[in-house]
Amino acid sequence: MDSQELLSLCRRRGFLWPAYDIYGGFAGFYDYGPLGAALKSNIEEHWRRLYVHEEGFQELVCPLIAPEPVFEASGHLDAFADMYVECEGCGETHRADHLAAGMHDNPASLSEEELGKLLGDNGVKCPSCGGALTPPRRFNLMFKTPVGAGSAKPGYLRPETAQGMFVNFSQVYRYGREKLPVGAVQIGRAFRNEISPRQGLLRLREFSLMEAEVFFHPERKTWPRYDRVKDEKLPLLPDGGSVGEMSLSDAVGKGVIANEALAYFIWLTLRFASEIGLDRRRVRFRQHARDEMAHYASDCWDFEAETGYGWVELVGVADRGCYDVQAHLRHSGADLTAFEPFDEPREATEEVVRPRFDVMGKLFKGRTKAIAEELSKLSPEEVRGTEEVGVVVGDEVFKVPSSCFEVASATRKVAGEKFVPHVIEPAYGVDRILYCLLEHAYRKDGDYVTLSLKGSVAPIKAGVFPLMARDGLDGVAMEIRETLAVAGIAAYFDDAGSIGRRYARMDEVGTPCCVTIDYQTKEDGTVTLRDRDTKEQKRVEGERVAAAVAEAVARSSPAASGGGM
């Protein structure tokens, strides 16, 4: 299909268009119009239904701007940047770390200066023309903005919503009654200063993400509902293999997918995709190659859809290990751990420095308590065999003779252990999903275009038309539209042009059914209900119209709690 045709429809009918058009446009930014906004919101609402309502994830709304330390910890400040050199001869730019491949174990980890020296020492020239190269220049893909006036602190627009959930692990864990696994989600905007945005909605500088972070005990990566779906089939493209259908349990059993939890969220992604209307025959899960994966991930699967642009990544489901939480724990000093009680409390015996208050009291009088406290913090190794130990309390240094303490073994009851949780992250790109949905729904018969959107996501659920805008038919139609609106069904009144033209307008924006009021309505109160995909019509009682429309919409949608594909 021709993506230009689809984009033209999107603009014509009010789905979306390039932003700031009257000022010449702004690459990488798009506006959603009334239909696009409704479609986007329906997609997000369906996702929320699955993750928040069914699976019990906690939804958070975190700020779009975060202070610098967050991204120092996450690694975005260093790693979410590319180093470039430019050729002084031909002007071509090259990835500096790529040019240094083979000269260093990990060129990307070097500073600009170090990398520049490395390239210079090895006499690297422009691969295109052999010209001299500029020193490496760093281009960070995050948008930076000062926060506050004066000596403002640097802030960054978030490049993903994930960090907001990692830094809030303790709140999520506590709200979840201190049980694992526990999950948080966030739906919202993220920003990346792409060097070259392309392909419409597929590479934006400002875009929407739906991300979930599921926190696990490192050795128990499964999910309560896994057993229910373990025999379902997944279209998998394993690293180094070819596409094939495989059940979850086979994939986990054969080690194709690293664990049950990862398999479950891969399946949930397929369920979501299918329920909003992506074509099951044009999607697959592609496993990242070892060298493609972020260094901290242990397994990662991209959910891809086939489009006019080729296979496009819509969702990434990755096992990120303990990397993110660990990073914030170290960087912030906060205790971002989970606690697991042992079946039986254990007794741990360890050696400690125990102050002898009877001896100390005489020597240090009123300072005894403070000195003893400091003394207890020392390890047995530090005091063993010494005659005297220096202890600092405030500004004072006290010389404490060894008679004041002893090294004794103490028995402590340990109820359980603390650990840094592992994270599995399903991350969905809303704009890409929306675009692919439109492509997969696009049907063309001659010049006649129909968007075969699922009722669950269709921006308008029903068109309501008087056959003629006269003889009171229009009044009846307006009442019916209002009845539908009150019942929560997005309905669109149209009395302009021929009836065929009005059906065509609705077909082109993916409206699943239309209600038409004709002269028979005046006689027996029935209206016709017309189906978008079959073009079939049937008469229904006027009083039943809301229920009948709801049924028709549901027919082109999956059952609310349906687990099957």
Added chain:
RNA sequence: GCGGCUGUAGUCUAGCGGUUAGGACUGAAGCUUCCCAAGCUUUAAGCCCGGGUUCGAAUCCCGGCAGCCGCACCA
């Protein structure tokens, strides 16, 4: 960021240095008992932006912006 191609109403397009930029579809108003983009009347809407060449520029040249394709990039 580099190279190639391209930019005319909401959409698709005619134009090739010289009248008032033409058409189709769409939109709006109206007529027509009108169930699948029907017909008729009326009507709105355009040369991406900025410089230059020229008596005269949608047209030629330069720059910018945007789009498409390829390269690069996509933690």
